[in-house]
Amino acid sequence: MSNLPQPTRLSIAVYGALAALALGSVTSQTTAWAQESASNADAGAMGLKADGGLQEALPVSENNALPTFVRSQSMENKGKTFSEFEGEVEVRRHDLVIRADKVEFDQQSSDLKATGNVLINRNGDRFTGPELQLNVETSKGYFEQPEYELLKNGATGNASRIDFIDRDNMVVENGEYSTCERVPGSKWMPDWMIRASSIELDTKEDVGTAKGGVLEFKGVPILGAPYLTFPLSDKRKSGALPPSINIDSTSGFEVSAPYYLNLAPNFDATLVPTVMSKRGVDLGAEFRYLEPSYTGTFKGAYMPSDKLRDTDRWAYSWGHGQYLTGAIGGGSGLGLNLRLNQVSDDNYWRDFPRSLTSLTSRLLPNDVTLGWTRGPWSVGAGAYKWQALQDAEAPFTPPYDRLPVLGVNYEQLGQTILGSPDWDVTLQTNFTRFQRSVDVDGAGLKVGGDRTLMVGGLTRRWQAPGWFVQPAAQLHMTQYQTTGLDGEDDTAASRIVPTVSLDSGLVFERPTQFFGKDYTQTLEPRAFFTWTPYRDQLDLPNYDSGSRDFNLATMFSTNAFNGNDRIADMKAVTLGLNSRLLDPGTGSEVVRLGLAQRYFLTDQNVTLPGGTAVTERISDMLLAARVQWDPLWSFDSTFQYNPKSNTSARSTLGGRYTPGPYRVISAAYRIQRGVSEQVDLGWQWPLAALWGGASEPLPGRALGPNQWYSVGRINYSIPDSKVLDLVAGFEYDAGCWLGRVVMERLQTSTTEANQRVLFQLEFNGLSRLGASSLQTLQANIPRYRYLREEVSPPSRFPQYD
Structure with a gap:
């Protein structure tokens, strides 16, 4: 072999035929690896063991130092640098593998020509066809009449020719592209494909560009464009998104054509004309930004001359959060939060219940807050304003605007007081200016006032295994300066209210058995005493107080009202009892039963404006139960029971069955006597499971291809005998595409409802085509799971050659 010339990139050695190699030709059918001779091999190259197995050496630093290996049944050298290989030829170079019946290779130029049953595997991307021309050094070349398959997204296709521009770019001429699986031995006719005169595939940027392209579904063209871009992965990129189509009972036939702008790694925008x-025509847009110290999202929509309302319609929403480091030395920095929501008119929420700005509430918050913290101290300032969207059939009183709010708070845990450790000390100070517009004889006048608040608290908890005792004391001081209509009738008032409370409880445990299984059973009695003396608050303004919901948390609280304008005079004891069954192996809760009731020792005379004093000595009893005997099943229930009338004032019964992924059924029954009685049912269920045909879950592929799913949620009013809200439909997973048909009905008033039909096609590895039904399903169906979840990038080893 010392007589052979030393090539710059490839040397040939066929074991068992060294003499013939020295003469430059091999005619016998001998199989061997071709490699650089040991004397000429680079120190950084990948070598071979004597038995033909790979052995690892030092890594190469440059691409041109990579060795190339060849295996064939026969070989012939033609000249110093040109060789021909025939018979099950295999060429390997780094992450490149080429197989063919015949390979011609020029070692000097690194040009390679392969013919006959050619297969090329580039880092998991596979191409097959009759003829390949490729420079293994530059990765430039072409493939005649190939079929191809991309590893990253499973895309496949045909072409009259593929031109390899470099390692990461190729051009598919007169080709087709789809993520539908190719069935071996059959003519390729996928359910959907992009057919184009030219398709450029950039595997580095993960972008495909089709020129003169048409998107076909089931052989029917549904979208055509002279220039069409699409992603090769989930990486963000600029380009047109597929249109959204739906039929709405109010707005009619709707077509949206969104366009995405990937402005920078931390900035993007979406334009949505509809x-x-x-x-x-409605012009919508969304802009998002993300920086190390701030982030935010702006959404907006503008419709010039709405034909149904004969006026311009608009809406915007802006959320911004920022951390101002170094603003005040020694602290945690300033935190700024901004939230703005505005619409053009009171009917916007009804006419556009699913608008781009998602402003479906009739009360839109607008606020800005600034906060700073250092140790136990925190300082904050803010302004809060509301836009109330009124309905003549159902008017409501909006809350007061707070312009401004200034506060200083102190919280120190574990303080030592009078030689006793572990006391928690809190102090809240607050100044707020309340303001609201009222309509008086057609004129909008301002009413409101100022409130200065100081609340001090002191508490300590003594506890040991099996018991706890926690006393607490609070002093509530308030000063009011009230202003009448347009600044008239300026009055002042003040109030000081003390409160003391004592919370205590015991915990008993014992081992027990149910149905042959061991459990730990607990018995947890609790007693809570609170005392607040009476202070006349009838003439004080009420800016932010309201009745608290009746639940276990509020029954063990010191005040019957939320907010700070009403402090209930209360001398009462709340008694409660919980019992739980715990799994001793995992500690998980299997059963929880609880009840609580409050006993008033005196009347409660402080009320909200228009309210009446509480003279009953015994409150309603609250009973709650939760059972999860099996991980597949769970049941929850609460009962508000009036012992005087022997009736349940309010009850809720709910249950959920979740036997596996993409299988969930939830149901709830809610009744508030004299107010409402409703049944709520939600589900996501594969139809094949109804007759035992559903398969096991696949990573990122739900239950696999060819599966139908039923999805929905129904809210039904029993007294009215009608459906209030409805979202129901079907999903179909074909493997390479998903289809959804969803019917939606949302109640917008006591007599009106908005209805629409949503249709969506989602082509795997391409994009979604249709209305955004996914948002509707996720918002309405408890524990709904998307059929395509993110998984780790695919390994190249399943397609290793």
């Missing part, structure tokens, strides 16, 4: 047959 044509509504009954209204006109």
